[in-house]
Amino acid sequence: MTKDLVLIVEDDLAISKMLHYMLKQDGYKCMISENLKNALRTFQTHNPEIILLDLGLPDGDGKSFIKTVRKETTIPIIVVSARHDEQEIVAALDAGADDYVIKPFSDIELSARIRSAQRRSIGVSPSHDSIVCGDIILELDALVVYKKGIALNLTPTEFNLLKYFMMHPNQVLTHANVLKEVWGVGYQNEMHYLRTFVNSLRKKIEDDSSRPHYIVTQMRVGYRFNCENEKL
Amino acid sequence: MTHFSYKNYIIPIFLQLTITGFGMLFTDALGMVNMALIHLIPVLVIAVYGDMKATMLITTISVILFDVLYVPPKYSFSVHDLLYVWSFILFYAVGYIITFQAIRLRSNAIKDILLNTLSHDLKTPLASILGNAAILLKEKSISEADKEEIAHQIKRSGIQMNRLIQTLLDSARIQNSKAFMRYEWCDIQDIIGIALQEFNRDDKGIRIAIDHDLPLYWGDEALLIRLMVNLIDNAMKYSGYSSSPIRISVTMQTSEIIITVFNPSDPIPKTDLRDMFEKFYRLDSTGDIKGSGIGLSICKEIVDAHNGYIEAYNAEGGIEVRVALPIEKLYTSNKEYIS
Missing domain, CATH: 1.10.287 (Helix Hairpins)
Known part of the structure; x- marks a missing residue:
């Protein structure tokens, strides 16, 4: 059982207690800060392994805190947010947060986010010449994708998009981020390319493209590529 | 306030014409005062259920007709006796006061229903x-x-x-x-997928058929997701214990995207089908099912906001809700980025 220390930055007592309880069940140790000033001090004195950060704090903007933490370490930062501020979430992700959960969230969701963020920060070494996720194999050199052993007929853009997703599994990729990385700088706002290609890619790689398993939409924020191989 | 449709003008205008015809025949017998009162009737009718704009329009028509047809000199806009100008002002005053009060009463009624x-x-x-x-x-x-x-x-x-x-x-x-609508290019299939996520694992019994080449749709994504969540929620609530599945289909027609949601159910009377989308309406026979009439009324609001059309009808073995969303901006995919 893990004994990692989680720093919870949350001013609402009901939520921080609940988070504490959820995390205790998963075997984490917790410290709670009710404001940014306190959070910064705890961060510097206790070296937590994970930070859960509520964006709406009494003494200021969580983004500056994310930037400060990012200057020193790459530990997972997971934003806890209310539903209506997707733009804040995107800004927090851009500032360096790893992931987010939206209130109300379940314990299952929270542990999944923490686990995948931890896996990432431990360091993924992209294995040699192919990436495997579930029943999908992407061969980087041969530029071929197999699903259940059958080669898929992908266009170059579809291939690049899938490659980008598979190289960043289980994390939130903001729309602007994907567009910039796959289409190039200057395409950050061309959402409709992304919509079109995610749609066509899903038709090829998903068993049921109306209930996607791999490419999951994070409403108003971006996408997450689900990859459940434990070896990641 | 909901939009006041042009259809609502039909009754007062028809009344107006009838009264004018009637008045022309019996002017001498009835006298000027009665003529004026008769011409107030359309104003009262529209004031009770219309908005201020509609009342003012109908009042203006009344005043003009009254002036042209009865106030000497007849058949002209000019007014010899300035006393009649007061009559015209009173016409407007009556229309204004009644409309104002009627709107207040109506919004109180809506607040009551909403609160309850x-x-x-x-x-x-x-x-x-x-x-x-x-x-x-x-x-x-x-x-x-x-x-x-x-x-x-x-x-x-x-x-x-x-x-x-x-x-x-x-x-x-x-x-x-x-103005709060956030238009963007939406992938309807994705929208249905997100809506289904809200139902966790309860959605296995739902069959989905979506046109393969459905283009992106220019609309408000969050609202369209809400539309689908409410339609699916509704379909699940009213399916009862039937084992036949809920079916969702999305098809593209020349200038519209058609979404249908079918759920097994006993047939529903026609009047109930029509009233289903009214605010906070709930079928009498379903009092024991949880949920409010809010779900379907917001579906109508969302579809209206996209200038579309929503209706429900009895289909074989159940009822079907059909949403038609007009394509107001056609998506032409940029082929150069496909290769």
Whole structure:
């Protein structure tokens, strides 16, 4: 059982207690800060392994805190947010947060986010010449994708998009981020390319493209590529 | 306020014409005062259910007709006796006061219904949450299985409250102003997928058929997701214990995208089908099913906001809700980025 220390930055007592309880069940140790000033001090004195950060704090903007933490370490930062501020979430992700959960969230969701963020920060070494996720194999050199052993007929853009997703599994990729990385700088706002290609890619790689398993939409924020191989 | 459709002008204008005809025949017998009063009738009628703009329009027509046809000199806009100008002003005053009062009464009525519905629909799950939590705290000797069932019930009630609150927030966004609409290119299939996520694992019985080459649709993504969530939620609630599946289809027609949601059910009378989308309407026979009339009325608001059309009809073995969303901006995919 893990004994990692989680720093919870949350001013609402009901939520921080609940988070504490959820995390205790998963075997984490917790410290709670009710404001940014306190959070910064705890961060510097206790070296937590994970930070859960509520964006709406009494003494200021969580983004500056994310930037400060990012200057020193790459530990997972997971934003806890209310539903209506997707733009804040995107800004927090851009500032360096790893992931987010939206209130109300379940314990299952929270542990999944923490686990995948931890896996990432431990360091993924992209294995040699192919990436495997579930029943999908992407061969980087041969530029071929197999699903259940059958080669898929992908266009170059579809291939690049899938490659980008598979190289960043289980994390939130903001729309602007994907567009910039796959289409190039200057395409950050061309959402409709992304919509079109995610749609066509899903038709090829998903068993049921109306209930996607791999490419999951994070409403108003971006996408997450689900990859459940434990070896990641 | 909902939009005041041009159809509502038909009755007062028809009244107006009848009265004018009647007046022309009996002017001499009735006298000027009665003529003036008769011409107030259309003003009263429109004032009771119309908005200020409609009242003012109808009042103007009344005043003009009254002036041209009866006030000497006849058949001219000029007025010899300035006393009649006061009559015209009174026409407007009457129209204004009645419309003002009628709108106030109507909005009070809407507030009452809203409050009643809300307090019922929020308090029911809240009662379940508080009651179940109290049991968990008090009873030390509950079996593990019961504990789990109680906890599940708390969660379900929470989800129900959450959905209602989301619906209300979206509804408020539309009613405030159309300026709050956030248009973007939407992938309808993705929207259905996101909507299904709200139902976790309960959605396995839903069959989905979507046109393969459906283009992106120019609309408000969050509202369209809310539309689908409410339609699916509704279909699940009213499917009862039937084992036949809910079916969703999306097809592209020349200038519209058609979404249908079918659920097994006994046939529903035609009047109920029509009234289903009215605010806070609920079929009498379904009093025991949880949920408010808010769900379907916001569906109509969302479809209206996209200038579309929603209707429900009896289909074989169930009822079907059909949404037609006009394509106001055609998506032409940029082929150069496909290669």
